[in-house]
Amino acid sequence: xxxxxxxxxxxxxxxxxxxxxxxxxxxxxxxxxxxxxxxxxxxxxxxxxxxxxxxxxxxxxxxxxxxxxxxxxxxxxxxxxxxxxxxxxxxxxxxxxxxxxxxxxxxxxxxxxxxxxxxxxxxxxxxxxxxxxxxxxxxxxxxxxxxxxxxxxxxxxxxxxxxxxxxxxxxxxxxxxxxxxxxxxxxxxxxxxxxxxxxxxxxxxxxxxxxxxxxxxxxxxxxxxxxxxxxxxxxxxxxxxxxxxxxxxxxxxxxxxxxxxxxxxxxxxxxxxxxxxxxxxxxxxxxxxxxxxxxxxxxxxxxxxxxxxxxxxxxxxxxxxxxxxxxxxxxxxxxxxxxxxxxxxxxxxxxxxxxxxxxxxxxxxxxxxxxxxxxxxxxxxxxxxxxxxxxxxx
Numbered sequence: 001x002x003x004x005x006x007x008x009x010x011x012x013x014x015x016x017x018x019x020x021x022x023x024x025x026x027x028x029x030x031x032x033x034x035x036x037x038x039x040x041x042x043x044x045x046x047x048x049x050x051x052x053x054x055x056x057x058x059x060x061x062x063x064x065x066x067x068x069x070x071x072x073x074x075x076x077x078x079x080x081x082x083x084x085x086x087x088x089x090x091x092x093x094x095x096x097x098x099x100x101x102x103x104x105x106x107x108x109x110x111x112x113x114x115x116x117x118x119x120x121x122x123x124x125x126x127x128x129x130x131x132x133x134x135x136x137x138x139x140x141x142x143x144x145x146x147x148x149x150x151x152x153x154x155x156x157x158x159x160x161x162x163x164x165x166x167x168x169x170x171x172x173x174x175x176x177x178x179x180x181x182x183x184x185x186x187x188x189x190x191x192x193x194x195x196x197x198x199x200x201x202x203x204x205x206x207x208x209x210x211x212x213x214x215x216x217x218x219x220x221x222x223x224x225x226x227x228x229x230x231x232x233x234x235x236x237x238x239x240x241x242x243x244x245x246x247x248x249x250x251x252x253x254x255x256x257x258x259x260x261x262x263x264x265x266x267x268x269x270x271x272x273x274x275x276x277x278x279x280x281x282x283x284x285x286x287x288x289x290x291x292x293x294x295x296x297x298x299x300x301x302x303x304x305x306x307x308x309x310x311x312x313x314x315x316x317x318x319x320x321x322x323x324x325x326x327x328x329x330x331x332x333x334x335x336x337x338x339x340x341x342x343x344x345x346x347x348x349x350x351x352x353x354x355x356x357x358x359x360x361x362x363x364x365x366x367x368x369x370x371x372x373x374x375x376x377x378x379x380x381x382x383x384x385x386x387x388x389x390x391x392x393x394x
Contacts, residue, residue, distance in 0.1 A: 022058075025055065025058070026060065028383070028384070029053055029055060029060045029384065030060070030062070031383075032379070032380045032383035032384060033051055033053060033060075033062045033380055034062070035379070036375075036376040036377075036379040036380045037049065037051055037062070037064065037362070037376055037380075038064070040368070040372050040373075040376050041064050041065065041364075043372070044366060044368035044369075044372060045366065046064075046065065046347075046364045046365065046366045046368060047065050047066050047067075047069055047224055047365050047366060048063075048064060048065035048066045048067050048074075048075035048079070048221060048364065048365050049063070049064045049065060049075065049362065049363065049364040049365075050062075050063050050064075050075050050076070050077060050079055050081065050248065050249035050361075050362075050363045050364075051063070051064070051249065051360070051361065051362050051363075052077065052249035052250065052252065052253035052256075052360070052361040053253070053358075053359070053360050053361075053380065053384070054253050054256055054257050054260070054352075054357075054358065054359045054360075055357065055358050055384055056357045056358075057257065057261075057357070059253055059257075061077040061249060061250070061253075063075040063076055063077065063079075063249075067079045067219075067221035067222065067365065068221065068222045068230070069222070069224070069228075069230070070222070070230065073218075075221070077248060077249045077250040078207060078219055078248050078250055079219055079221050079248055079249075079363075080207070080209070080212060080216065080219045080220040080221060080246045080247065080248055081221055081246065081247065081248070081249075081346055081348060081363035081364070081365060082223060082232070082233050082243075082245075082246055082343045082345070082346040082348070083243070083245045083246065083247055083252075083341045083346075083348045083363075084243045084340075084341030084342040084343045084346060084347070084348055084367075085173075085242065085243050085339065085340060085341035085342065086245070086252075086339050086340070086341030086348045086349075086350055087240075087241075087242065087243050087244055087245035087341065088176050088242065088243075088291045088339065088341075089255075089276065089291035089292055089339050089350070090195060090199060090245055090255075090291070091131075091176055091177075091179065091180035091183075091191075091241050091242070091291060092131055092176070092179075092276045092289075092290035092291030092292070093199055093203075093272055093273060093276055093290075093291070094180060094183050094184065094191070094194055094195060094199050095127060095131055095179055095180060095183040095290065096271075096272035096273070096275035096276050096290060097198070097199060097202075097268060097269060097272035098183045098186050098187050099272070099275065100267075100268040100269070100271040100272045100275070101187070101268055103183075103186040103187045103188075104127060104182075104183060104186040104187075105127075106126065106127045106128040106131070106290075107126050107127070107128060108126060108127050109122065109123050109124065109125065109126060110122035110125050110126065110127060110130060110178065110179075110182055111123045113127075113182040113183075113185050113186050114153070114181075114182055114185060116149075116153035116156075116157065117153070117156055117157060119157070120156065120157040120159075121136070121159065121160060121161050122156060122157075124165060125161075125165045126165070127179050127182060127183070128280060128290075129165045129166055130175050130176060130178050130179035130182075131175075131176055131179040131290050131291070132169070132280050132281055132288045132289075132290065133169050133170055133171050133172050133175050133176065133288070134165060134166050134167070134168065134169050134281055134288070134319060135161065135165055135172070135175050136161025136162060136163045136164060136165045136167075136168070137161050137162035137163055137168065137170055137316055138159065138170065138172040138174045138175040138178075139170070139172060139174065140170075140171060140172055140173060140313075140314065141173055141174070142155065142173070142174055142236065142237045142238070143155070146237045147236070147237055151237075152237055152238070155174075155237075156174075156178065162316065163316060166281075166319075166321050167318065167319065168316040168317060168318055168319060169281060169283055169288055169316070169317050169319045170315070170316040170317075171313045171314070173238065173242035173243065174237070174238065174242075176241070176242060176291070177237070177238030177239075177241040177242035178238065178241075179241075180238070180240075180241030180242075181238055181241055184241075191210070191240050191241055192210035192211055192240050192244075195208075195210055195240075195245070196208075196209060196210060196211075199269075202265065202266060202269040203254065203255055203258050203265070203269065203273075204254050204258065205247070205251040205254060205255060206251065207219075207247065207248050207250065207251045208245060208246070208247040208248070208251045208252075209245070209246050209247075210240045210244050210245060210246075212246050219248070220232075220246065221346075221365045222345070222365060223343060223344065223345015223346040223365045223366065223367075224345050224365055224366050225344055225345055225367075230345070231344050231345040232343075232345065233343045233344070233345075233346075234344075243341065243343060247363075248363075249361050249363055252350060252361040252363070253359070253361050255350075256350060256352050256359040256360075256361060257359070258273055259273055259276075259277070259337070259352060259354070259359075260352055260354045260357060260359055261354070261357070262274060274329075275290065276289060276290040276291055276292060277289050277290075277292060277294070277327070277328050277337065278290070278325035278326065278327055278328075279294060279322055279325055279326035279327075279328070280321065280322055280325045281319040281320065281321055281322060282319060282320045282322055282326075283307070283317050283318075283319045283320075284307070285299070285303055285307075286303075286307045287322075287326060287335075288319065289337070291339060292337045292338070292339055293307070293337070293338060293339065294328060294335045294336060294337040294338070295335060295336050296331060296334065296335055297334045297335050297336045297353050297355065297356075298336075298382075298385075299336055301374060301375055301378040301379075304336075304338065304374050304378065305370075305371045305374050305375065308340060308370045308371070308374060309370075309371070328354065331355070332355050333353070333354030333355030333356075334353070334355040334356075335353065335354065335355070336351060336352070336353050336381075337351065337352055337353075337354075338350060338351035338352075338374070338377075339351075340370045340373060340374070342367045342370075343367065344367060345365060345366065345367060346363075346364065346365055346366070346367060347364045347366060347367045347368050347373060348361075348362065348363050348364070349361075349362045349370075349373035349374065349377055350362075351374075351377045351378075351381065353381060353385070356381075356384075356385050358381055358384045358385060359381075360377050360380055360381060362376065362377060
């Protein structure tokens with residue numbers, strides 16, 4: 001390109017315009033991110049936040065504050081944050097990958113993949129219903145006494161649904177956690193090993209972990225509780241599957257780009273990623289996919305905020321099963337897919353619009369309200385979706 005720019009006046013003009021356009025875009029992204037994120041960081045006293053944005057395959061990173069108040073270490077694009085329930089999108093990817101490899105079908109009854117469940121309600125509950133929170137009323141969390149496979153199996157075999165499977169959605173760690181656990185059983189290896197040795201590498205993620213190795217601990221941020229106590233996630237039943245991934249903004253924006261355009265992924269993983277986008281259940285204007293939730297785009301921020309509120313999330317809401325599932329590609333990718341995630345000391349949010357080739361990752365080391373995350377991200381994505389000013393009109 002440099003040689004062409006030197007040899008032809010028209011090419012020089014094109015090159016200058018191209019650089020000017022890139023500079024304009026970079027400034028536009030920076031201004032949009034700062035305008036949305038800085039007030040959130042101040043209002044919610046978030047010690048540190050890493051934000052990554054992708055626009056037409058170009059990545060932009062913005063880092064705020066510290067990964068540790070005690071050490072003063074600054075946040076970077078390689079800082080590891082707890083993803084909380086954003087991990088569920090990776091659990092869903094593993095389950096869909098198992099289907100692509102032929103080790104399971106999402107329509108399989110759950111008990112097919114764990115003999116301990118045979119003779120229970122899970123003879124009539126599918127992996128798909130587990131992965132979409134429509135199993136019939138599994139709660140948000142396990143009781144504290146549930147730990148280890150024996151107690152886990154006993155809990156599930158005693159549990160009785162409140163609704164017929166596939167009729168109501170109730171957001172649940174035990175539900176999608178069991179889906180991930182059973183997917184891993186179908187593939188013959190532990191969940192964490194499958195994510196770290198197969199899913200992450202095939203997605204191009206080089207700094208994501210279920211269990212952070214000692215050599216990477218210096219990158220692992222401390223989260224901060226409401227009283228500013230430094231905390232990290234506690235272990236629990238099916239914690240890895242439901243909320244256990246730690247990752248960086250650099251890795252998560254790669255994950256977003258793989259979801260926006262998976263053509264560079266190997267065939268089975270490409271099919272798996274696409275499968276996680278299919279809307280299997282409709283709840284009002286929201287489509288419940290695998291891990292992801294999505295809306296026709298554009299969508300008002302109030303609609304997303306309402307469906308992410310505790311009034312909705314903590315209740316069993318009637319849903320309509322979509323047969324066949326609704327493929328976002330049928331809308332030319334004009335949908336907004338998103339997922340929130342939290343642990344006691346961390347708050348994460350991921351959103352993207354495939355048809356516009358834009359996406360955002362927000363990772364912070366405090367658990368702050370979902371509404372604030374959604375509003376900030378929506379503000380940024382809306383700004384990035386505005387038509388660019390042409391070089392000739394400046």
